[in-house]
Amino acid sequence: MMCDWIHPGLLLILAGLISPLIRGVWRSIWILAAPIVSLWLIWSVPSVSECTITFLDYNLTPLSVDSLSRLFATVFSVVCFIGTMYCFRQAKILELSAALVYAGAAIGVTFAGDLITVFIFWEIMALGSILVLWSAGTRSSWQSGMRYALIHLLGGVVLMVGIVAYSQETGSIDFIAMSPESLGTWLILAGFLLNAGAPPLSAWLADAYPEASFSGMVFLSAFTTKAAVYVLLRGFPGTDLLIYIGLFMIFYGIIYALLENDMRRILAYSIINQVGFMVCGIGIGTELALNGAAAHAFTHIIYKALLLMSAGSVLYMTGKRKCTDLGGLIHTMPFTATCGIIGALAISAFPLTSGFISKSMITQTAAENQLLLVWILLQVASAGVFLHAGIKFPWFVFFQKDSGLRPAEAPINMRLAMLIFAFLCILLGVMPGLLFWMLPYNVDYVPYTAPHVITQLQLLLFSGLAFFVMLPWMQRTLTISLDFDWLYRKLLPCSWNIAQRNYGSLETRIKELGNRVICSVGLGISRIYGNEGFITKTGLTSNAVFVAMIFLLGYLLFYLFNLT
Amino acid sequence: MKQHWLYRTGTSRKLWILGSIVLALTIMAELFISLHPYFAIERLFSFHALLGFISCVVMIVFAKLLGVLVKRKDNYYDDV
Numbered sequence: 001m002m003c004d005w006i007h008p009g010l011l012l013i014l015a016g017l018i019s020p021l022i023r024g025v026w027r028s029i030w031i032l033a034a035p036i037v038s039l040w041l042i043w044s045v046p047s048v049s050e051c052t053i054t055f056l057d058y059n060l061t062p063l064s065v066d067s068l069s070r071l072f073a074t075v076f077s078v079v080c081f082i083g084t085m086y087c088f089r090q091a092k093i094l095e096l097s098a099a100l101v102y103a104g105a106a107i108g109v110t111f112a113g114d115l116i117t118v119f120i121f122w123e124i125m126a127l128g129s130i131l132v133l134w135s136a137g138t139r140s141s142w143q144s145g146m147r148y149a150l151i152h153l154l155g156g157v158v159l160m161v162g163i164v165a166y167s168q169e170t171g172s173i174d175f176i177a178m179s180p181e182s183l184g185t186w187l188i189l190a191g192f193l194l195n196a197g198a199p200p201l202s203a204w205l206a207d208a209y210p211e212a213s214f215s216g217m218v219f220l221s222a223f224t225t226k227a228a229v230y231v232l233l234r235g236f237p238g239t240d241l242l243i244y245i246g247l248f249m250i251f252y253g254i255i256y257a258l259l260e261n262d263m264r265r266i267l268a269y270s271i272i273n274q275v276g277f278m279v280c281g282i283g284i285g286t287e288l289a290l291n292g293a294a295a296h297a298f299t300h301i302i303y304k305a306l307l308l309m310s311a312g313s314v315l316y317m318t319g320k321r322k323c324t325d326l327g328g329l330i331h332t333m334p335f336t337a338t339c340g341i342i343g344a345l346a347i348s349a350f351p352l353t354s355g356f357i358s359k360s361m362i363t364q365t366a367a368e369n370q371l372l373l374v375w376i377l378l379q380v381a382s383a384g385v386f387l388h389a390g391i392k393f394p395w396f397v398f399f400q401k402d403s404g405l406r407p408a409e410a411p412i413n414m415r416l417a418m419l420i421f422a423f424l425c426i427l428l429g430v431m432p433g434l435l436f437w438m439l440p441y442n443v444d445y446v447p448y449t450a451p452h453v454i455t456q457l458q459l460l461l462f463s464g465l466a467f468f469v470m471l472p473w474m475q476r477t478l479t480i481s482l483d484f485d486w487l488y489r490k491l492l493p494c495s496w497n498i499a500q501r502n503y504g505s506l507e508t509r510i511k512e513l514g515n516r517v518i519c520s521v522g523l524g525i526s527r528i529y530g531n532e533g534f535i536t537k538t539g540l541t542s543n544a545v546f547v548a549m550i551f552l553l554g555y556l557l558f559y560l561f562n563l564t
Numbered sequence: 565m566k567q568h569w570l571y572r573t574g575t576s577r578k579l580w581i582l583g584s585i586v587l588a589l590t591i592m593a594e595l596f597i598s599l600h601p602y603f604a605i606e607r608l609f610s611f612h613a614l615l616g617f618i619s620c621v622v623m624i625v626f627a628k629l630l631g632v633l634v635k636r637k638d639n640y641y642d643d644v
Contacts, residue, residue, distance in 0.1 A: 258627035259635060331568050367602035375603070379612070380619040387620050402571060451599040457590045458612040465587060466620035473624055480641075482634040489641050 008041040009108030016100025035081035064113025068440040072110040086417035087215030095135035102128030106223035136213040148208035159191025196228035203485035210264035214312035238285025246280025257388035270389040281362040287441040292361030299354035303346035306421040310340030317407035328402030337398040339418040346425040348390030354428035383463035
C-alpha cells in the first residue's frame with residue numbers, strides 16, 4: 001500500500017465504528033470532532049495525490065482528488081458535523097454511529113478513482129443508511145427499512161454486474177466519463193440512477209426516509225441521492241437521456257408533494273424534485289450546466305437539511321407529522337418557523353438565498369443553448385417548487401388553522417444547528433463567490449442582474465398568488481398516494497394470498513417440490529462421489545498398478561510404431 | 565394565550581393588500597428595465613408572472629385529478 005495521506009472517508013467510518021465504545025462526554029466530543037478532522041483532511045490532501053492499492057489483478061485508487069470530489073466531500077462532512085450537532089444529545093448512539101459510517105462512505109465514493117472502490121463505498125453507504133433508518137426503532141421504520149434494503153441491494157447488484165461487464169469490455173476499471181452504449185455502461189447508469197431516485201423505482205425514497213427518527217432523515221436526505229448525483233456528474237456528463245429523466249423527476253416530485261399530507265414526505269418528494277434539476281443539468285452537459293448541477297447539490301444539501309431539521313424539531317416536540325394535525329405553531333416555535341421559512345425560500349430559489357445562485361445556472365444553460373421546451377419546463381418547475389415546498393410546508397405546519405398545539409422551542413443544540421444552516425443559506429445567496437471558486441469549471445456567471453431578479457420574483461410571487469387563490473383545493477386529507485411500490489407492497493402480497501387460498505397451501509407444495517429436487521440431486525451426487533461411489537470408492541492398489549502398466553505399455557507400443 | 569398578530573381579524577385583509585402592491589410592483593418594474601430575453605416568447609409583457617400563475621394553477625388541478633386515481637386512506641398498506 002502506497003499512500004501518504006489518511007483517507008478522510010475511512011477516518012469517519014472508523015470513528016463511527018469506535019464511537020459506541022466511548023462513554024459520556026468524551027463520546028460527544030469524539031462524534032463532533034470526527035467530521036471536523038475529516039473536513040481538515042479533505043482540504044489538506046493535494047489535488048494531484050493518488051495512492052494505489054493492488055487488489056487481485058487490479059490497481060485500486062481509493063484517494064483520487066480533484067475540485068469536483070472535494071466540493072462534494074466538503075459539503076458531506078459539513079452536513080455530517082451540523083447534523084450530529086443537531087442531535088448528539090437526543091439521538092441514539094446507534095444512529096449517530098451509523099450516520100458517521102454513512103457520511104464516511106459517501107465521502108469515500110467522492111474520492112474513488114476506480115469503479116471497484118466506488119462499489120465498495122456504495123454498499124457501505126447502503127448499510128449505514130439502513131442502520132440510520134432502523135435506529136428509529138419503530139415497526140414502520142423496520143418494515144420500510146426492509147423494503148429500502150431490498151431495493152438498494154438490487155441496485156448494488158445491478159451496479160456490480162455493470163462494473164464486471166465494463167471491465168470485460170474495456171479492460172479498465174478507471175472511473176472516468178462514459179456514455180451509455182454497452183451493456184456494462186447501461187447497467188452502471190441504472191445502478192447510479194436507482195440511488196438518485198429516478199423512475200421507475202423512485203418510491204423507496206418517500207417510503208423510507210420519513211420513517212426515520214426526527215434527526216435520522218437529516219442524514220438520509222444528504223448522502224445517498226447526492227452521492228448518486230456526484231457519480232452521474234463524473235460518469236455520465238452530457239448524456240441526453242438524463243435531461244428527460246431529470247424533467248420527469250422534477251414534475252413527479254412536485255405533483256406527489258402536492259398530494260401529500262405528511263410534512264416529511266412532502267420534503268422527501270421534494271428531494272426527488274431537486275435531484276431532478278441536477279440530473280437535468282448533468283444531461284445538458286455544458287460547463288455551466290455541470291457547474292450548476294454541482295453547485296445545486298451543494299446548496300441543496302444545506303437547505304434541505306435545514307428544512308428537515310425544522311420539520312424534525314416539530315416532530316420531536318409534538319410527535320406529529322401530518323399537516324392535518326399541525327398548524328399554528330408560529331405561536332410558540334417562531335425560531336423553528338423562521339429557520340424553516342429561510343430553508344423554504346432557499347429551495348424556491350428566492351433572490352438573496354443560496355438556491356437562487358445555483359438553480360439559475362441550470363436554467364440559464366437551457367436558455368443559452370436555446371432549448372425552449374426544457375427551459376419553459378424548468379421555469380414552470382421552479383414555480384412548482386415554491387408551491388409544494390416553499391409555501392406548502394411552512395404554511396400547513398406553522399400557520400393555517402390553529403391546531404391548539406403549543407410546544408416549546410427545540411433544545412439549544414438543535415436550534416444552534418438550524419441557525420448555522422440558515423445563516424449559510426443566506427450567506428451563499430449574498431456572496432455566491434464563496435461557492436463559485438470551489439466549482440469544477442471556471443465560473444463566468446453573474447446571478448444578480450436586474451432582469452434575472454425581476455423575472456424570478458414575478459415567477460415566484462405569482463405562483464404564491466396561485467397557492468392562496470387555490471387554497472380550498474389544497475386542503476389536506478388523511479391520505480397517501482399510490483406509487484410504483486404498489487406492485488411489491490400490494491399486488492404481490494395480495495396475489496400470493498389469493499394463490500394460497502385457491503391452490504391449497506401453495507407454499508408447502510413449493511417447499512416439498514424444492515426438497516424433492518434437492519434430495520434427488522444430492523442422491524445423484526452421492527451415487528457418483530459418495531463413499532461407495534463410482535469415482536471415489538476404494539480399490540486395490542494392485543488394480544491401480546495394473547491399469548498404470550497397461551497405459552505405459554500402450555505408450556511404449558505407440559512410440560515404437562511411430563518410429564518406423 | 566395571546567393570539568399571534570397573524571391570527572387577528574383584519575390581518576389577512578391587510579396582507580392581501582400589501583401582497584397585491586408587491587405583485588404590481590414586480591410587473592411595473594418591467595416597464596423600466598429591459599429584460600434581455602433569450603426567447604421570442606419572453607417578449608410578451610409580464611410573461612414570467614403569467615407563466616408562474618397559470619402553470620401553478622394547472623399543476624394544482626392536475627394533482628387534484630391524479631389524486632382521484634392514486635389517493636388512498638393512509639392505513640391502506642397496513643392490512644396486507
